[in-house]
Amino acid sequence: MTKEEFQAALVKYAATIEKIRQSAHELHRSVNQLYGKNLPYSYHLDKVVDEVREFGHEVCASEEDVVPMIFGGYYHDSIEDARLTYNDVMKVARQFMNDKQALMATEIVYALTNDKGRNREERAGEKYYEGIRTTPYAPFTKLCDRVANITFSCSATDEGNKHMKEVYKKEVPHFLAAINPHSDDPRFGVPMDLVIKISEQIINDMEREEWLNGLG
Numbered sequence: 001m002t003k004e005e006f007q008a009a010l011v012k013y014a015a016t017i018e019k020i021r022q023s024a025h026e027l028h029r030s031v032n033q034l035y036g037k038n039l040p041y042s043y044h045l046d047k048v049v050d051e052v053r054e055f056g057h058e059v060c061a062s063e064e065d066v067v068p069m070i071f072g073g074y075y076h077d078s079i080e081d082a083r084l085t086y087n088d089v090m091k092v093a094r095q096f097m098n099d100k101q102a103l104m105a106t107e108i109v110y111a112l113t114n115d116k117g118r119n120r121e122e123r124a125g126e127k128y129y130e131g132i133r134t135t136p137y138a139p140f141t142k143l144c145d146r147v148a149n150i151t152f153s154c155s156a157t158d159e160g161n162k163h164m165k166e167v168y169k170k171e172v173p174h175f176l177a178a179i180n181p182h183s184d185d186p187r188f189g190v191p192m193d194l195v196i197k198i199s200e201q202i203i204n205d206m207e208r209e210e211w212l213n214g215l216g
Contacts, residue, residue: 006057009066016096017070021049023092024074027082036152037160041081044148049073051144051194059140059189068093068101072108072141079113086110104136111138112145120167129178136187139179143194146175154201169202 001009010017028041035044052073060066071093078084084092089109093102111131114123132138146168153164180190 001057001060001063003057005063006060006066009063010053010070012063013067013070016067020067020071020074020096021046023095024078027075027078027084031082033081037158041077044152045074045077047148047151048076048141048144051147052141055144055191055194056140058191058193059137059186061185061187064101065104065137065187067097068105068108069137069141071096071105072112072137073144075105075109076112076141076145078109107135108138108141111135112142126178132179133181133188136185139181139188139190142179143176143190147194147197150198150201165202172198172202 024045025040025042028045033041035041049070052069056066056069060069075089075092078089079086086106090102090106093105096102097105111134114128116123132142149164150168153161153168155161176190176195181188183189
C-alpha cells in the first residue's frame with residue numbers, strides 16, 4: 001500500500017481501532033502491569049502502535065490487513081503478560097474483525113509470545129524467531145516493539161534504562177538477522193527505515209555505517 005492509502009485506512013477504521021486500543025489498555029490494567037518503574041503498560045502499547053501507524057504502509061499488502069496489524073500491536077503481550085490464551089485472543093479479535101482477519105491478528109500475537117525459559121536467551125530462542133519469520137506481519141510488529149523499547153531505554157538515565165540500552169545494543173545485530181526471512185512477500189518485511197531508527201538511538205555516528213553495512 002502507499003502511505004496515503006494506509007493512512008486513509010486508519011481513518012476509515014478509526015472507531016474500531018479506538019475500541020481495540022481501549023480494550024487492550026483495560027486488559028493490561030486489570031492485571032496491574034506496569035512499564036518501567038511506574039508507567040501504565042498502555043504507554044508501551046501506544047508507542048508500539050505509533051510505529052505501526054507510521055511505517056505500516058511499507059509492509060501492508062491490503063486494506064483488510066490494517067486492523068489485524070493494529071490489533072497485533074496492541075495485543076502483542078496479552079498471552080505472555082496478561083494471562084490470555086490463544087483462544088482468548090481469538091475471541092477478542094472476533095469482536096472487531098471477521099474470522100480471516102481475527103486469525104491473522106491472533107497469529108501475530110502468538111508469534112510474539114516468548115517461549116518458556118529460565119532466562120532471556122531461552123525465552124527468545126531459535127524456535128521463537130522461526131515463528132516470527134513464518135507469520136505475516138510478525139517480523140514488522142516485533143521490530144515495532146523493539147523500537148518502542150529501545151526508545152524508552154534511551155529516554156531516561158536511571159540504572160534500569162542504562163542497562164537495557166546496553167542489552168539491546170548487544171542484541172540488535174542478532175535480533176535483526178533472526179526476525180528477517182528475506183522474503184519478497186511484503187507482509188514479512190523488515191523496513192530499513194525502522195532499522196535506521198534503532199541505529200540512530202543506540203549506535204554512534206562512527207559505528208553506524210559499518211554496522212548497517214554488516215546487516216546485508
